[in-house]
């Protein structure tokens with residue numbers, strides 16, 4: 391496999407590499423609007439496949455999709471004090487509804503019509519809690535209306551200053567779930583259920599292993615009682631928050647007066663949750679699996695799972711290998727596999743291999759005249775390895791290869807994560823680790839926000855989460871890794887995107 395000339399190697403500059411992979415795989419492009427990206431068909435297809443899989447999981451657990459408006463009255467944001475503080479610095483505000491011709495030339499030919507000023511400005515949703523609770527106040531009357539389990543797939547705008555494709559963009563796509571419950575226990579159960587679904591989705595579909603756990607107060611969602619998160623470690627040993635699930639308590643219910651009549655006849659505020667994952671997951675997928683030749687897509691989310699590349703010199707050979715190519719394609723499609731047959735005669739096979747590798751296609755089938763003569767095709771894996779398989783067994787061999795690649799990507803990512811994690815570190819070891827290669831550092835935490843802030847200020851590392859029992863170290867830390875005070879919980883630190 392020749393290394394792509396225009397993909398910067400990871401070891402040289404990870405950030406450049408990330409941009410090159412996206413460009414080479416045609417996943418996204420920069421747009422005329424600063425900070426907002428264009429998702430190209432190759433990238434959008436990954437999102438559609440993600441949507442389909444996650445949507446099915448949410449549906450299977452009783453959630454239904456709805457759609458709420460893009461615009462939210464500005465006053466709504468002010469109703470929940472923490473919420474407005476959390477989002478005030480990054481909202482886009484609509485103040486006028488019309489433009490008018492000025493009679494001038496060029497860019498001055500139109501201007502905002504001052505007479506069209508809105509009485510109350512609208513914010514472009516940075517998240518939809520407020521507008522959704524305003525509606526829930528109408529829809530929820532009695533305990534019989536609960537739980538209310540809604541989700542919406544939509545776009546969101548958060549005015550970010552420093553943006554990176556997929557990871558942080560001014561406008562992004564996501565799903566946001568919003569549920570209302572009779573009591574705290576039911577809301578907590580929901581928040582945890584979703585965290586489990588997110589974990590399963592990330593591991594089974596993206597082949598991206600995640601830690602699950604609780605956010606500290608300083609990292610929790612603005613207006614939430616508790617925020618749970620999934621965190622993954624990228625190849626540069628920086629973490630990404632891949633999804634969050636919030637138990638909102640009664641904060642929004644009180645702000646929007648969402649009350650219900652209890653079975654006993656009393657009046658009670660609902661308990662609610664909200665949760666989301668976004669197109670940021672595509673960034674996580676890229677940085678988890680891809681290599682110096684470009685994108686490596688996990689088979690379950692690969693827009694093209696198999697590319698068939700026939701090889702020929704003469705027209706006669708072309709007819710033969712093409713006919714076989716069509717037949718193999720049809721068989722694979724019948725098995726539900728996404729296939730492309732590359733019959734372009736403007737490109738040499740080597741150049742085709744190179745291009746499809748950059749697109750992240752997990753399996754390539756090469757069919758040459760000599761293969762045909764011996765009744766075989768050559769199966770090459772994007773992750774390495776190439777072997778002939780009998781033509782009649784091509785579909786079975788491809789199916790097996792896709793399953794194996796999917797499983798091995800998850801295993802490799804998990805192994806890499808564990809190799810780049812340290813446990814029970816002292817302050818000195820932590821400093822060396824974080825300022826060196828980096829990764830997940832497990833250690834005791836005193837629970838003091840001032841201590842947490844000092845660590846962040848000195849090392850740029852934040853507490854990614856307080857891990858769930860499954861991920862905790864065998865030895866329970868007794869003292870805070872940083873200040874030496876008694877530890878109240880084990881924490882996982884990392885530098886994050």
Ligand SMILES: [Zn+2]
Nearest residue numbers: 836841870873
């Ligand atoms: Zn401390």
